[in-house]
Amino acid sequence: MSNENPAPGRTTPAHTTPRPLRFNAFVMNTTSHIHHGQWRREDAGQTEFTDVNTWINLAKTLETAKFDAMFFADVVGHYGDADADYSVYVNEGLQIPSNDPTVLLGALAVVTEHIGLATTSNVFQSHPFQFARQLSTLDHLSGGRIAWNIVTGTQDNGSRNFGLPRLTDHAERYRWAAEYIDVAYKLWEGSWDEDAVVKDRAGSRYSDPEKVHKIHHVGERYSVEGPHLPSPSPQRTPVLFQAGSSASGRDFAARNAEAVFIIATTPDVARQQIEDTRRRAVEAGRAPEDITFYQGLSFVIGDTEEEAQRKLEEYEQYASLDGYLAHSALVDPDGRVYPPETPLKDLETNTQKGFAEWVSKAITDREPVVADIAWRSHRNSRVVGTPERIADQLEEWQAAGVDGINVINWVIPGSFEEFAEKVLPVLRARGLAQSEYAPGTLRQKLFGRDRLPETHPAAQYRGAFARHEDAVPAGA
Numbered sequence: 001m002s003n004e005n006p007a008p009g010r011t012t013p014a015h016t017t018p019r020p021l022r023f024n025a026f027v028m029n030t031t032s033h034i035h036h037g038q039w040r041r042e043d044a045g046q047t048e049f050t051d052v053n054t055w056i057n058l059a060k061t062l063e064t065a066k067f068d069a070m071f072f073a074d075v076v077g078h079y080g081d082a083d084a085d086y087s088v089y090v091n092e093g094l095q096i097p098s099n100d101p102t103v104l105l106g107a108l109a110v111v112t113e114h115i116g117l118a119t120t121s122n123v124f125q126s127h128p129f130q131f132a133r134q135l136s137t138l139d140h141l142s143g144g145r146i147a148w149n150i151v152t153g154t155q156d157n158g159s160r161n162f163g164l165p166r167l168t169d170h171a172e173r174y175r176w177a178a179e180y181i182d183v184a185y186k187l188w189e190g191s192w193d194e195d196a197v198v199k200d201r202a203g204s205r206y207s208d209p210e211k212v213h214k215i216h217h218v219g220e221r222y223s224v225e226g227p228h229l230p231s232p233s234p235q236r237t238p239v240l241f242q243a244g245s246s247a248s249g250r251d252f253a254a255r256n257a258e259a260v261f262i263i264a265t266t267p268d269v270a271r272q273q274i275e276d277t278r279r280r281a282v283e284a285g286r287a288p289e290d291i292t293f294y295q296g297l298s299f300v301i302g303d304t305e306e307e308a309q310r311k312l313e314e315y316e317q318y319a320s321l322d323g324y325l326a327h328s329a330l331v332d333p334d335g336r337v338y339p340p341e342t343p344l345k346d347l348e349t350n351t352q353k354g355f356a357e358w359v360s361k362a363i364t365d366r367e368p369v370v371a372d373i374a375w376r377s378h379r380n381s382r383v384v385g386t387p388e389r390i391a392d393q394l395e396e397w398q399a400a401g402v403d404g405i406n407v408i409n410w411v412i413p414g415s416f417e418e419f420a421e422k423v424l425p426v427l428r429a430r431g432l433a434q435s436e437y438a439p440g441t442l443r444q445k446l447f448g449r450d451r452l453p454e455t456h457p458a459a460q461y462r463g464a465f466a467r468h469e470d471a472v473p474a475g476a
């Protein structure tokens with residue numbers, strides 16, 4: 001690893017060069033991802049998300065700017081219950097229509113060389129045998145640049161699209177995820193020995209049957225015999241991203257994740273969340289630096305503070321309260337989205353409880369209402385100002401323990417072009433952004449190794465299935 005890319009998570013003494021932050025472009029294969037209403041702007045290229053060139057051009061822009069990864073969020077339904085007023089989602093282009101990000105990564109893998117490519121996939125949306133095969137294929141195609149954002153679902157509607165009655169109970173979702181990922185680890189790490197592919201033309205042996213193993217997984221939900229069909233890809237297990245915030249979500253992240261996404265309201269809140277998850281990771285037998293944290297932020301950049309404020313007003317004019325409310329999924333027990341004027345004290349909902357309590361406490365001069373939640377979630381993760389002022393604030397996030405930033409966009413590609421043109425040079429001058437990519441796979445770039453370390457739970461499956469009777473019979 002070059003000096004510019006020391007291992008993340010380690011504190012740098014004050015007299016040495018600062019540690020660069022990591023930067024991901026947070027995107028979704030749809031029109032309206034986070035900042036609802038902005039698609040109506042003339043410069044909003046996200047309306048053309050079905051055109052592969054929108055993404056190819058953006059990937060190239062990001063690679064030129066040395067972004068670490070392009071990270072695609074995804075959902076498999078709309079927010080709220082099945083009976084919620086889904087005309088809002090449709091009117092707003094709010095994550096519908098949307099296309100599958102995992103398929104798109106295949107195209108992006110061949111037109112890029114360095115940038116990491118992260119997809120989101122829910123544990124109930126595909127069988128782990130099939131999903132593990134898809135990601136191994138992408139990891140081969142991209143030369144080892146794939147990451148997986150492991151999600152357990154947030155939507156009743158999405159669950160019903162896969163035959164479930166509703167969103168599975170929270171604790172049960174994480175038990176499900178634990179088995180799902182266990183199957184994937186067995187396939188990725190244990191099914192093939194490192195030197196199994198021999199391509200021995202004279203000996204008429206493509207792979208060595210002694211070195212390809214069935215996994216014989218039998219669990220609560222899955223029964224998977226194996227072997228994994230793809231041979232080992234450059235990273236084997238893709239880089240593992242996760243975004244759980246509850247206690248069970250943090251435990252899952254602490255055990256499995258290499259990069260955790262947070263949207264903390266302040267650097268102090270981030271610090272607490274990071275320290276808590278790192279403590280859990282150490283309890284799970286991992287090293288503190290094996291797990292990194294990315295704060296989601298959007299930027300309003302001006303050459304002067306006045307210009308930044310003027311641009312902010314422009315974004316505000318396009319912002320859609322209906323969209324933020326629908327995305328917040330504040331639904332009543334009948335599945336209807338709550339009217340914006342509903343007092344928070346009258347809310348009866350199972351989602352966003354922690355955030356509602358925080359907003360209730362923050363507003364003391366009047367009755368807090370549902371609209372406040374939508375507006376606060378819109379406002380609390382944005383940074384407004386000159387590039388220098390933005391760099392100052394990023395230093396504060398870094399001092400709180402944040403390793404990287406998930407850059408949330410207003411418009412594609414403009415938000416990323418502007419960040420690359422105006423903010424990254426200032427960050428580079430302060431040693432806070434990389435100027436070149438480190439060579440190798442995404443994990444090599446981020447952590448200085450191609451494969452998961454021995455302290456990771458997936459490592460237990462290396463060599464675990466290497467019994468002779470499990471080998472594929474010759475000629476099968």
Ligand SMILES: Cc1cc2nc3c(=O)[nH]c(=O)nc-3n(C[C@H](O)[C@H](O)[C@H](O)COP(=O)(O)O)c2cc1C
Nearest residue numbers: 073074120151153243244245246249261262263296
């Ligand atoms: C930055 C960020 C990005 C997320 N992206 C997705 C996503 O793309 N798809 C999804 O289903 N959930 C996504 N989530 C939701 C999380 O996976 C998780 O369900 C949520 O944070 C609640 O955590 P908990 O399940 O531990 O309570 C995201 C969360 C955060 C903070």
